[in-house]
Amino acid sequence: MAKKPLHMSPRRALRGGPRKPSGEAASGPSKEPSPRPIPPAVGGEEEAARRPARGIKTVKPRKPEQPVRAAVSSWAVERDRAIADFLERFADTPDRDLLADMMITITRLARDKTGRGELKMIGSAAKELRYAFKVFAPYSHIRKVSIFGSSRTPAGHPDYIQADAFARKMREREWMVITGAGDGIMKAGHAGAGREASFGVAIRLPFEQKTNVVMAADPKLISFRYFFTRKILFLKEASAIVLFPGGFGTHDEGFESLTMIQTGKNTLVPVVMVDAPGGTYWQHWRTYVKAELLHTGMISPDDMHLFKVTDDVDAAVEEVAGFYRRYHSMRYVGPTLALRLNAPLPAEAVERLNDVYGSILTGGRIEQHAGPVEGERGELPGLARLTLAFNRRDVGALRLLVNDLNRA
Helix, strand or coil, X not given: CCCCCCCCCXXXXXXXXXXXXXXXXXXXXXXXXXXXXXCCECCEHHHHHHCCCCCCCCCCCCCCCCCCHHHHHHHHHHHHHHHHHHHHHHCCCCCHHHHHHHHHHHHHHHHCCCCHHHHHHHHHHHHHHHHHHHHHHHHCCCCEEEEECCCCCCCCCHHHHHHHHHHHHHHHCCCEEEECCCCCHHHHHHHHHCHHHEEEEEECCCCCCCCCCCCCCCCCEEEECCHHHXXXXXXXXXXXXXXXXXXHHXXXXXXXXXXXXXXXXXXXXXXXXXXXXXXXXXXXXXXXXXXXXXXXXXXXXXXXXXXXXXXCHHHHHHHHHHCCCCEXXXXXXXXXXXXXXXXXXXXXXXXXXXXXXXXXXXXXXXXXXCCCCCCCCCCCCCCEEEEECECCCCHHHHHHHHHHHHHC
């Protein structure tokens, strides 16, 4: 069967060929205009030869995002029915819709012919996160602080002593600690808090990383293959981030925490950098941030309120615990930000917040409610709320607002 010319539409092909020009005899030959010669391009004759002749249409490949709906519609219906039947038998939970989305993603991975290496990565990440969520779940009602610092800091070093003292004082306030479960600052955090109040979030490395003696064989020790899944837990499960002097990994965790908070991808939590008494490690870091990030306009002045630098353990403990004196947590309900409060604010304090922080609102006013607002599904019914149309940009100013309501 002869191929139809590329410039011929399917409908004309079925009718037997291109339309005759008006006035031409039906039996006469059809003359197609010959393509005009292509002048040599700047890139030479070879480049010009690769260009299509004028008047001849080329077939463009289908873009990846263009679905072929007709061919798969019945298959998709059958797939969705099979998934629903499977989940009803083996995963009958209120969140079956989310599990169904995961299974649909699996079928799309197969359709896309995703490579075996990529499938291994997705499967391992899902397994690691599932197990980690299971380990943390029984302790969801207890606040935790993630502690970072060098694995090379020896016992007896001033930084080690500071980390041990900080963790001990947080344990006294009924907090738990999360560290990478290695030696150095991580071991100091576990030693100070004690095994019962510690989580170990370890990473498998070919060198340096080994589980410290405090957390070895503890059921709250989780070993990760991937850094990115491990990092999720450090932020997701923590109500505070505290950093002691360390290497690249410590700076990575510190900057990532600040980035996630600044961009609104993580809820507001206190971030504290702790030096040894009289130490300058984090002071020099802050000087760099001010000189090279703030003064060059790469961050805003209010972003400097997202962290605190201190060499006083008691000040670090107060920065963390004091953040939750009145403030409890936050969540978005549509475009509205709801701040949950351990105790309601006096009316005059709410008015003052409106006067001072009106510039971070996209409209309306900051309002107080006795309990959950519509869309929260009745979560934490015993807590008051402040609602505001936050612009989602001035997170440093929002941190100052939380400081003010804690002091009210």
